[in-house]
Amino acid sequence: MQLGFHLDRSGILNEVCVLENLYIDEVKNKVPTYRKAFHDNFAIARKSVELARDITDCLDPIKVQLLLEDWSRDRRTSFVALTGFWIPILEQYERFVGTVLEVDMLHLDAALSPSYLVYGSRSERYNHIWFYEPTKESFELQLPMTNEAPIPFHQREERVLAHGGGWGIGTYPQAVRDLLEGGMKLDVLAYFDEDIQPDARICYYRNDPMWSPWLRNGRGRFGFPPIAHFQHGEKPIYLDSGTTHPLFERIRRCRAIVSKPGGCSLMESFAAATPMVFLEPFGRHETANADYWIRQGFGVSFLDWKTQGFDIEILKRAHCNLLNAREHCKTYGGVKYATKNDSEIR
Known part of the structure; x- marks a missing residue:
C-alpha cells in the first residue's frame, strides 16, 4: 500500500493486488483461524515457517484466470512482488500472454524468506531488490513511507x-x-x-x-x-x-x-x-x-x-x-519509475 501511494504521488498508474483474493474460498476463510492460533501460541506460528510450501493448490483457477485476463486487457507487463508466492501466478501470466515480464521481486528480509525458498531457482530470471543486504556495509535503499521528517x-x-x-x-x-x-x-x-x-x-x-x-x-x-x-x-x-x-x-x-x-x-x-x-x-x-x-x-x-x-x-x-x-539512503520507486529516473534505484 505504501508503494502504491508513492507511485500515485509520482504520477505512475498502478494497481495493488492482494494475494488472498485469489485463494479458494475454503482456504481464505481459514485465515482468521490461523491468525488467532498464531497469536495465542507463538510456537505454532514458528512451526508454520518450516511447513511453508508452494501455494498453487490453494489458488482458485477461475479467480486467477479472471485476474490474468484483466492484466492482459490492460497490457500489464511491469510488476512489483512483495512475496515469492506470486511466482506461480506471474509464470502463468507469462504463458498466457507470451511476453517476458519486467518484475521486481522485493526482499524485505536480510535472508531468503520461506515464500522464496519454496520456489528455488524459479525466480532467478526476475529482478531481485534487496533492502537489507548483508554484503553491503550500510543501509542504502528504503521503501517510501512518509514525507514527514523524524521527530527529534x-x-x-x-x-x-x-x-x-x-x-x-x-x-x-x-x-x-x-x-x-x-x-x-x-x-x-x-x-x-x-x-x-x-x-x-x-x-x-x-x-x-x-x-x-x-x-x-x-x-x-x-x-x-x-x-x-x-x-x-x-x-x-x-x-x-x-x-x-x-x-x-x-x-x-x-x-x-x-x-x-x-x-x-x-x-x-x-x-x-x-x-x-x-x-x-x-x-x-x-x-x-x-x-x-x-x-x-x-x-x-x-x-x-x-x-x-x-x-x-x-x-x-x-x-x-x-x-x-x-542522509545517504535512496528510495525505491518501482520498475517503471526506475526507467524514468534511475538515480532513485539500482
Missing part, C-alpha cells in the same frame, strides 16, 4: 511501542510485563478483546476487527486498518489515516519499537528514525533481520536492553545512527 529524540514522548506485527504474534506480552516492571510507559497494539489489560501506564490501540486486507474501503481501494485508541468505559472510534498506517504516527512519537524483527517494522523504524528493540524472531529470515539492524547500529535485542536496565542512552545512539543513515 528529545521532543518525543517518554513511551515505547510494543506490538506483534500484523498478526499479533511473538513474545511481546511478556516484554510488556518486563517493561512495566522497569518503570516504562507504553503504547501497546491489541489484537483481541482479551489483550486489553487496563493499566494507567499503558495506552492501548487496536485495529478495526471488521477490517481485512483483502476488502476494499469506502473509497474503493485496499487500505490500512482503521485504528482506535481504547479508553476505559468509552466506545472505541476507529479512524483511517489514509496514506500511512495509523499506528505510524505513534511510531514517530515514541522512543522505540519493541517487536519481533519483521521486515516492514524495520522499514517503519528507518522512516521514523525510531530504534528497534528486538524480541524473538519468527523464522531464520527474521533472525537475519535483527542481526542486520543491530549491526547497522539501529537497534538492540530486548534481552541486552533489559540487562542494561532499559538504558535510554542506547536508544538515543540508535536514533542518531538512523538519522545519519537517512
Whole structure:
C-alpha cells in the first residue's frame, strides 16, 4: 500500500493486488483461524515457517484466470512482488500472454524468506531488490513511507511501542510485563478483546476487527486498518489515516519499537528514525533481520536492553545512527519509475 501511494504521488498508474483474493474460498476463510492460533501460541506460528510450501493448490483457477485476463486487457507487463508466492501466478501470466515480464521481486528480509525458498531457482530470471543486504556495509535503499521528517529524540514522548506485527504474534506480552516492571510507559497494539489489560501506564490501540486486507474501503481501494485508541468505559472510534498506517504516527512519537524483527517494522523504524528493540524472531529470515539492524547500529535485542536496565542512552545512539543513515539512503520507486529516473534505484 505504501508503494502504491508513492507511485500515485509520482504520477505512475498502478494497481495493488492482494494475494488472498485469489485463494479458494475454503482456504481464505481459514485465515482468521490461523491468525488467532498464531497469536495465542507463538510456537505454532514458528512451526508454520518450516511447513511453508508452494501455494498453487490453494489458488482458485477461475479467480486467477479472471485476474490474468484483466492484466492482459490492460497490457500489464511491469510488476512489483512483495512475496515469492506470486511466482506461480506471474509464470502463468507469462504463458498466457507470451511476453517476458519486467518484475521486481522485493526482499524485505536480510535472508531468503520461506515464500522464496519454496520456489528455488524459479525466480532467478526476475529482478531481485534487496533492502537489507548483508554484503553491503550500510543501509542504502528504503521503501517510501512518509514525507514527514523524524521527530527529534528529545521532543518525543517518554513511551515505547510494543506490538506483534500484523498478526499479533511473538513474545511481546511478556516484554510488556518486563517493561512495566522497569518503570516504562507504553503504547501497546491489541489484537483481541482479551489483550486489553487496563493499566494507567499503558495506552492501548487496536485495529478495526471488521477490517481485512483483502476488502476494499469506502473509497474503493485496499487500505490500512482503521485504528482506535481504547479508553476505559468509552466506545472505541476507529479512524483511517489514509496514506500511512495509523499506528505510524505513534511510531514517530515514541522512543522505540519493541517487536519481533519483521521486515516492514524495520522499514517503519528507518522512516521514523525510531530504534528497534528486538524480541524473538519468527523464522531464520527474521533472525537475519535483527542481526542486520543491530549491526547497522539501529537497534538492540530486548534481552541486552533489559540487562542494561532499559538504558535510554542506547536508544538515543540508535536514533542518531538512523538519522545519519537517512542522509545517504535512496528510495525505491518501482520498475517503471526506475526507467524514468534511475538515480532513485539500482
